[in-house]
Amino acid sequence: MTLRGPQPDVVLDAIFREARSYNGYTDRPVAKADLHAIWDLMKWGPTSANQLPARLVWCVSDESKQKLADACSAQNQPKILNAPVSVIIGMDTEFHEHLPELFPHADAKSWFTGSAELRAASAFRNSTLQGAYFIIAARMLGLDTGPMSGFDADKVDAAFFADTPAVRTNFIATLGYGDPATIFARSPRPDFAKFNSIA
Template identity: 60%
Template sequence: MGQPLDDAGLDTLFRTARSFNGYTDEPVTEADIRAIYDLLKMGPTSANMQPARFVWLLSQEGKDKLASFSSGTNAEKIRKAPAAVIIAMDLDFNEQLPWLFPHAPTAKDWFGDVDGRTPHAFRNSSLQGGYFILAARALGLDTGPMSGFDNAAVDAAFFPGQPNIRSNFISTLGHGDPSSIFDRLPRPEFEKFNRVE
């Protein structure tokens, strides 16, 4: 059974954590991204389907390529960040279920139709993208998730010959520069968007 985090842990993950628009010059290493992945993969997904596919861009060439498909100020944020990440989804995730969900031998067949698989892939890869953000924060890094980009162009450039892989969203990654953030935006009180029955 889990134990509650202390205030410092809650601040790191939620209360004082922010999405960053810029970063310090401190690099992001392959060891960093492997550590992030080793945490995020432990988050729950339906039937352990693990549909997210990550492309970690540490090279300037890779970041420039992604930036060329991004809109507005997102392109410059990507170019200048120490790293960027494409969070994608595998619409054929069910092919992996025999080893990811071995106690249900027929699980692969539960998702036989691609139209039926798509919402599962989107929902669960979005969850995994959220786990990526929390894992990065837990390890002392910061993120700048964004959706302003040309999905079809990113898919063609980064997943050629893999029509089953589709981009979901993208993010920058690094050690955040506090001068790059805006004032905290409003957060609703419980009563605004919740009810208890």
Template identity: 60%
Template sequence: MTQQFHGNTLSDAALDQIFNEARSYNGWLDKDVSESQIKAIYELLKMGPTSANMQPGRFVWVTSDEAKERLAGYASDGNKDKVRAAPVTVIIGYDIDFHEELPWLFPHVDAKSWFEGDEEGRKEGAARNSALQGAYLMIAARALGLDCGPMSGVDLDAVTKDFFADQPRVKADWICSVGYGDPESIFERSPRPDFKTFNRIV
């Protein structure tokens, strides 16, 4: 049962859908994901906080058979069929030159100047914050009734060269299939540690 806190706590059913009962799927039901659903996921994920609202995530939503086959060609053997079968697989990348967009994304101060001349710092910030955006993507998809299958078993350099060829400052980081998960494709849930195992309150 959900602990009672002050404020507007989500229902047990909502928390189960997003976290407690949600799983990473390896197979997919034969049900389409529409362009409007894809856009709805983005409209939610973009609201998640990033440092200085940098929004470094760049997303390619792979839906066509031709694009799926290209992406599957870069995936590890265990992930090829997952990519082919999923209605959508999104490539989560990050823009090393995200700071060029800060004048309109974070207009309160001259935030662009914080990052100029520091490419390594930009890479670190972009990777961290785009990973957050990828997590927001999964939460958004689950909140909208979809399932996710995140994967890192893919040749990211090859994915970058292919799918971000027109954006040379963008690097692919990981991929995540989205759709309606096949319950037959999941394993028994792996253990989750209790609070005291990896936490301290000081």
């Protein structure tokens, strides 16, 4: 049974109002089954023509987290090293090769063939959407995230995507069970009138 209509406050709080970005985590481990569970939720989020351009690298070993930290700012390095999991949300600029399988309703591959610029823009836009779905899926499963910039994308690409040159880094995030002592005071959010208009 699919729940339609407004959701109870406890759900809205878990996804948005009370959820936070964490700088550190408890010692509670994250199982590999949890990573699969996150993917099995986030893959259902909509992308244009079902492109699904995101390519995730789940850094669970100390070696992989160190390799990622070496490409990040000094401020972000300890966050990555100390998190149970650090995740690279990459984007495949040749996603169109998979469209005959993922979007069989039309010849969608032809829409992107011959235009690297269009593919790059679409891969960035839609993998960013998938990154948001990653955050929401993790929260719905009781986990917390710490999405961040503050890294050298070329270094991350060289370290993790050297064998898949069409894949580029979009952003990174930590994943685990958040330690409340590591969050800042809640930053303000504007009301509707400040950043919105109705045309």
